[in-house]
Amino acid sequence: MHSPVGEYLQQILSECAADDGAVADYIPELAAADPDHLAVALCTPDGTLYSAGDAERRFTIQSISKPFAYALALRDHGIDAVLEKVGVEPSGDAFNEISLEERTGRPENPMINIGAITTHTLVGPADLDEDARTARVIEGLGAFAGRELAVDEDVFASEMSEVWRNLALASLVRANGIISGSPEEAVRGYTRQCAALVDVRDLAVMGMTLARGGTNPLTGEQVVPEEVARQVLSVMTSCGMYDAAGDWLSAVGIPAKSGVAGGILGALPGQVGAGTFSPRLDRFGNSVRGVRVFERLSRDMNLHLMRIPEPSLEVIGRRERTLRGRRLVVLQGAMDFASAEMALRHFERIDPSEGDVVVDIGMVSTLNDVGRRMLHEGLARLAADGHRVIVVDPHGRLGDLGGGRVPYIARVVPDREGM
Structure with missing residues (x-):
């Protein structure tokens, strides 16, 4: 073409x-x-x-x-x-x-x-x-x-x-x-x-x-x-x-x-x-x-600098569910302040009594520095609530989680359906 x-x-x-x-x-x-x-x-x-x-x-x-x-x-x-x-x-x-x-x-x-x-x-x-x-x-x-x-x-x-x-x-x-x-x-x-x-x-x-x-x-x-x-x-x-x-x-x-x-x-x-x-x-x-x-x-x-962006209403993907006893949260789209804030509010609603939480960011298209810092903090707080947090990050966008000082957060790159 x-x-x-x-x-x-x-x-x-x-x-x-x-x-x-x-x-x-x-x-x-x-x-x-x-x-x-x-x-x-x-x-x-x-x-x-x-x-x-x-x-x-x-x-x-x-x-x-x-x-x-x-x-x-x-x-x-x-x-x-x-x-x-x-x-x-x-x-x-x-x-x-x-x-x-x-x-x-x-x-x-x-x-x-x-x-x-x-x-x-x-x-x-x-x-x-x-x-x-x-x-x-x-x-x-x-x-x-x-x-x-x-x-x-x-x-x-x-x-x-x-x-x-x-x-x-x-x-x-x-x-x-x-x-x-x-x-x-x-x-x-x-x-x-x-x-x-x-x-x-x-x-x-x-x-x-x-x-x-x-x-x-x-x-x-x-x-x-x-x-x-x-x-x-x-x-x-x-x-x-x-x-x-x-x-x-x-x-x-x-x-x-x-x-x-x-x-x-x-x-x-x-x-x-x-x-x-x-x-x-x-x-x-x-x-x-x-x-x-x-x-x-x-x-x-639609190239105007003051163009109003589409609202980030679909930050949480439809694939969120419990998978083999784990809460699976799929994030998607561009992850900036507004979308990362929505993800943090979603994390807030995860009950501390739930077990492992799998956060899959493979569908995140872009992740700026603000979004990255906010997700790091959200993942750390989930872990502090007693969850074992597993991050699926196939593209390595999150960088070093906690600078190696947060051992209770793990990153895995498995086949998503085989977790």
């Missing part, structure tokens, strides 16, 4: 192809872009890629680099140290405004230019020179994409010819003591970072790397720690689409970042990474057709 996902993406492109908006004309090289290019790509958690349209067309990453440079700075120095230099509050301003906190003088967030220039200087050790720091950023962007990225030297030179406003922004944060190096070096490095070449498939993989907690789905590399990915996704949600962030969160509901070359990257935790490309921009600097494509994906595939 041929998967229909690619055909679905092609259909979306054909239905979102109206030609309003205009290319970024304040950068000469971007002003010359073909406005008719249109592409979309999706990446699943296991690294499967789907794409449609001009998916092989490469373009400069521009501001989509901002969340990834922020991630690298967080990886290198920790969240607290980076927060001393760059805040996380939405500015409500355009991407190139002077958005500084009155009390501290630090930039409002890392998704606007003044914050992104600052963030670039925080990647790597403080004593790195300009070339080494920029190389570290480009290498890091490539780790997120799963391949080595090149820089478009023509776009870099073109942007450097119109760099005056960014140079003024860098001078402000230097005057406030937020950065310590020269503003010229910071702007050159940031501008080269923005000139890295990607396509929509790269964006989809980069988005999925964040959505998988920092693990690249193609290479398996843990590019940044999970807590860094969570922090970046949080800031993208509130600040990634500039002064249109509220409209985006309401209509699309996918953490995202746009770039003035026409790209948009989306990352929905645990589900999908997405990339679109279309050079025509709206008044906020976001791709007009890219926004439409994301709206369709969110609506058609």
Whole structure:
């Protein structure tokens, strides 16, 4: 069978192809872009890629680099140290405004230019020179994409010819003591970072790397720690689409970042990474057709971050019964806080006078850290009530029960019907 996902993406492109908006004309090289290019790509958690349209067309990453440079700075120095230099509050301003906190003088967030220039200087050790720091950023962007990225030297030179406003922004944060190096070096490095070449498939993989907690789905590399990915996704949600962030969160509901070359990257935790490309921009600097494509994906595939999940009413499987004098409890589905809490309430109803309790988690599809800790505690309390607890865990999802210190809990991996 041929998967229909690619055909679905092609259909979306054909239905979102109206030609309003205009290319970024304040950068000469971007002003010359073909406005008719249109592409979309999706990446699943296991690294499967789907794409449609001009998916092989490469373009400069521009501001989509901002969340990834922020991630690298967080990886290198920790969240607290980076927060001393760059805040996380939405500015409500355009991407190139002077958005500084009155009390501290630090930039409002890392998704606007003044914050992104600052963030670039925080990647790597403080004593790195300009070339080494920029190389570290480009290498890091490539780790997120799963391949080595090149820089478009023509776009870099073109942007450097119109760099005056960014140079003024860098001078402000230097005057406030937020950065310590020269503003010229910071702007050159940031501008080269923005000139890295990607396509929509790269964006989809980069988005999925964040959505998988920092693990690249193609290479398996843990590019940044999970807590860094969570922090970046949080800031993208509130600040990634500039002064249109509220409209985006309401209509699309996918953490995202746009770039003035026409790209948009989306990352929905645990589900999908997405990339679109279309050079025509709206008044906020976001791709007009890219926004439409994301709206369709969110609506058609129910990908909104605030989607109400189905209630976990079937945590306890129908196979619960007494089997050869033992109480058999079969757990199933995704085991998170809500479903694990239901399982604990079920454990509560097991009378202390009953004998052995067999807890079968072979039908549990996923088990996060919270669900695992809650089940560990529930099993320990069943044992404390005098039950001999036997855990059927064929996939090893529970890990070490009690760290070896709870000998009255045993794990077995038998044939279920032969217990």
